[in-house]
Amino acid sequence: MEGRFRSHNRAMIVLFTDFGPAGPYSGQMKAVLHKDAPGVPVIDLMSDAPACDPMAAAYLLAALAPAFDAGTVFLGVVDPGVGGVRAPVMVEAGGRWFVGPDNGLFAIAARREEEEAKWWEITWRPGSDWPDDLARVIYVDHFGNAVTGLRAETLAPGTVLEAAGARFGQRRTFSDAADGEAFWYENADGLAEIAVNRGRADAALGLALGAAIEVHAPPAR
């Protein structure tokens, strides 16, 4: 409940959208917030969440949210049904609040909290086929690193990941890999991330959003 970003009794509104870094949509939303919640800091956490892909986005948000303290309000907008009649939903999970479309975007963040999350205005339920961890690339960052929906803590030491026909061993950090070496590591948000030391994993390995990941458990001894 006490996240890395402690609250000191101050609320915070965190934006998690696929609006893109430019364009008017983020600004219009911030204008409303600065008026209706004057003085409350509004943070652009992501404006390039997986576009129109609430499933990938759900695993990404679930990895990012725990660092924020109780009381934080996440406004999430990732929705293929733009302009359609989608019920909004409000979820309280782990003391954090999530507001956005009722399409599963908050399902994983809610599932990972010990106490049961409270949902208001639910009309959508996560299908039973949404796994606890998603074996796909759910984000490619500015440096070309491919973030997966797999929490590193769920992977046994020695696990090898396979994607786009290549296999990657684990390194603790970039500086443990040789120049140009491809590997996976646990990123700062706890997710398995495929990277190339001093290179771009997306270009070098042909990895893009949605690419399937295969998990090869270490051989039993």
Place this chain on the structure above:
Amino acid sequence: MEGRFRSHNRAMIVLFTDFGPAGPYSGQMKAVLHKDAPGVPVIDLMSDAPACDPMAAAYLLAALAPAFDAGTVFLGVVDPGVGGVRAPVMVEAGGRWFVGPDNGLFAIAARREEEEAKWWEITWRPGSDWPDDLARVIYVDHFGNAVTGLRAETLAPGTVLEAAGARFGQRRTFSDAADGEAFWYENADGLAEIAVNRGRADAALGLALGAAIEVHAPPAR
């Protein structure tokens, strides 16, 4: 005068520029504003306004501004004459303030207010060839939708738009169109926007900033 973004007695500064989402120019402008107007919220409405195209930008700004309440200050910077000797201008229209280059950027927002706008330091006057609505693509958003300079309220029901050799009927919203169907609809800012349901209009239709739009009125009955 009472916009969607009501002021609650709080001023707001809104940036509308072609500076791009990264780069130092927005940050340098915000640094000045946070110093000279401490505590006043500064909102990045657009950092990707039509680059060096004050005419297209004027129609876009005119569509976005009415949602903001009286007292809002828009800082607009879209200017092909970078670094030249361009007089700055300050305009008051509909209770909102516009500050920026005297190149027509605020002409359409001012023209659309009932009461006459007040201009200070005018040296430029909109040419008589700037229409009330602009039949061009004035913005392509992050999702590939092509926003036109035509206010939807000026188009009769049944109007067909033509662009890049294709014709588009009107739909109320995305979910009224079939998957992959191209159509136009009235966007949240009141403008006619060409879109493809679950697709990118820019790629699918070859639409880019500046593309000409032809308006086909519905046949008389």
Place this chain on the structure above:
Amino acid sequence: MEGRFRSHNRAMIVLFTDFGPAGPYSGQMKAVLHKDAPGVPVIDLMSDAPACDPMAAAYLLAALAPAFDAGTVFLGVVDPGVGGVRAPVMVEAGGRWFVGPDNGLFAIAARREEEEAKWWEITWRPGSDWPDDLARVIYVDHFGNAVTGLRAETLAPGTVLEAAGARFGQRRTFSDAADGEAFWYENADGLAEIAVNRGRADAALGLALGAAIEVHAPPAR
């Protein structure tokens, strides 16, 4: 010491990173700052500093920093050694504070102050091969202009710059150049910048980050 962005007794935190304009990293950093330094304005000065290139970034930051007043805190993150064991460093130079990786990022900003900068936790020293001015393209902006690491005040009137096989004379500003003409001029930060009037220098001239610049002094009379 009294920069263009005067402080009026208010602190300001300025971010200078290569995190990119989208993605979660900037937002996560801002979340921490809004919690640990509530009420202090946080400005995104650059999120597209030269990626993983502290040398180019050092000359860019040194050109941007003097406009900010004493008391400003710059958080700089440009580092090829992501995740490695790099000591953080804190530097006070000209009354401004710089916090970030100990890899030379702040070396040029510190060197250009008259009084000696104070460093804490130094383990890295700028190599003697870092010149006072860098004859390379250190940034390509949103408009395609190529910013060099050369302070214009160090170039004699009549200096011709050469890059990518072409030579450029100096103009005072864009409007002094013919349409389509390539030239260099002193930009608002005091750096020599190569531009094309109403065009993109990057595309027209083949200029990219890191391109070498040759300086041709004017002939002696």
